[in-house]
Amino acid sequence: MALTENAAAERRKVRSDSGNNGEDPSQEVLTALRRIIRATDLHSKRLAREVGLTTPQTVVLQAVRDLGEVTSGQLSRHVSLSQGTVTTILDRLENRGLIERYRSASDRRVVHSRLTRQGRALLRKAPPLLHERFIEVFGDLPAARQRQIIKTLDEVAAMMGAAGLDAAPLLDSGASAKRER
Amino acid sequence: MALTENAAAERRKVRSDSGNNGEDPSQEVLTALRRIIRATDLHSKRLAREVGLTTPQTVVLQAVRDLGEVTSGQLSRHVSLSQGTVTTILDRLENRGLIERYRSASDRRVVHSRLTRQGRALLRKAPPLLHERFIEVFGDLPAARQRQIIKTLDEVAAMMGAAGLDAAPLLDSGASAKRER
DNA sequence: CTAATATATTTTCAACTCAAAAGTTTTCAA
DNA sequence: TTGAAAACTTTTGAGTTGAAAATATATTAG
Structure with missing residues (x-):
């Protein structure tokens, strides 16, 4: 009996809810995120043009600087990128002579990366991220x-x-404990 | 005496030199954003595997549904993606028979897109974005x-x-000089 | 009418991204 | 010792992304 009235009331409430187009809140989150992501893309492209380093390249280069001799697995966790992605970025940085890679003597599966003089110099010009x-x-x-x-x-x-991904690397700063190999 | 004016200078001074231990707040924003962006990437890949549509594809498909017969320029502005990006996504959707494209009769430069029956059907399964x-x-x-x-x-x-970037930069020359046509 | 200009879209290019497969090297068990 | 499994990294495949160049069409000035 009251069903039709309830439906009408509900519709009215939804429609007059807020000034915007009656969007579902999750939708608004999505839209805001897309604009944020686009802004970062545009900024990265601009950096590439003006400074010669994209945002991901800079992030990885800084991570190499901060972590010292570092494996790509550590880098991957530190910068929240997959291992494959880190590899391709390191490829580019290596081709430009900004980093060096070399296999570990003790375990030849692992590959270390470290800054070159040029990488350090370029990083000093610190493109704003x-x-x-x-x-x-x-x-x-x-x-x-x-x-x-x-x-x-x-x-x-x-x-x-996205929470769990960086949980492990929290140890990076503190795990300077005893990791003898 | 110049203390108030030095506020900005002080802010900039907060760049840590060698290990960025100090956790500059902008850095934390950047880290949070990277994790958010990564989470959306991972979700999009998962959707592609499980539903057959990536996030951008779904967003564009929904926009076509909501806007009806729509040009790629309109789509580009609506979904916050560049025109070229929208074109490649429309290509994929068209190849799968989810949309149709056809040139406008009145102005043959413009290309309209509209949903096909299959596109409409697939959208009803509404992959969660x-x-x-x-x-x-x-x-x-x-x-x-x-x-x-x-x-x-x-x-x-x-x-x-990212606020008003969509329309404004297109009119770079002359800065909003209004001309009668 | 023709040339210059403006508009709409697509193409090209380089980079980013992840999953999954592939390639090495190490470790471990039988 | 010899495989198998584990640990790392790189490669491959598919998709996204924006800038800039290329196309195609329309409009406007001369």
């Missing part, structure tokens, strides 16, 4: 707001199932 | 928190320069 406007605007926010944003982004990453 | 876990967890959050998250993501997108 985020849009300048972002760095500027973000840096002007109150510290509390900055933390909120980071926390929200981490939450979203966790909700998307 | 976000990780199920995300949809579930996100949906359980209070509505106010959901809105906060969306607002934060939109803010981040805007800070990265």
Whole structure:
């Protein structure tokens, strides 16, 4: 009996809900993410043109700098990219003489990477990995707001199932313990 | 005395030199974004395996459904992808018989796309564009928190320069001089 | 009417990305 | 010792991505 009225009421509620086009909230998340991803792509292409290094190349190069003699597996976990992806990026960096690769003497399966002099020099010119406007605007926010944003982004990453991937490498910084081989 | 003006300079000074231990907040944003982007990539690959449509393909297909007879330029703006990208995705969808393309009779430069029966059928199986876990967890959050998250993501997108990028840069010459036609 | 210009799309190019398969080397068990 | 299994890395295959060049068509100035 009251079914039709309930349906009508529900529709009315949905339609008048917010100023926007009655979008499902997940949809809005998706749209926002797509714009963020596109912005990072555009920025990366611009860096490639102006500085000669894309964002992923820079991230990997910095990781090589920070981790020292490092295997591609460690790199892969550190920068959140698959092993194959890291290999192709290292290929390019090696071809340009920015890094060197060599097999470990003790275990010839593993391949170490390290910066060359040129890689170190190029890295000093430090291409900014985020849009300048972002760095500027973000840096002007109150510290509390900055933390909120980071926390929200981490939450979203966790909700998307990205949590476990970097759990292991947390040891990287602390695992300087005793790893004798 | 110049202290207030040095705020910006101080911000920039926060670049750590050799091991970036200090965890500059921008760096944390970058890391979170990379994990989010990776999660969306992984999800897209999984969809491709299980449903036969990647995320971008689904997004474009849905846009064709929602916009009706649509040009690739309109699609490009609607889904936040470059024109060339949209073309390659439409190529794939067309090859599989999910859409049709045909030139406009009135202006033969423009190409319209529309769903085929099969495209419509496949869309009804609606592959979820976000990780199920995300949809579930996100949906359980209070509505106010959901809105906060969306607002934060939109803010981040805007800070990265992704806000009005679609239309504006196309009119680079003359800067919005209005001309009667 | 013709040439220049503008508009819409596609093509080309280089890079990124992951999964899965393939290739090496090491370790371990029988 | 000899296989088999495990551990690492690279290769392969398919798809996404944007910039810039190339095409095709339309519009406009002279």
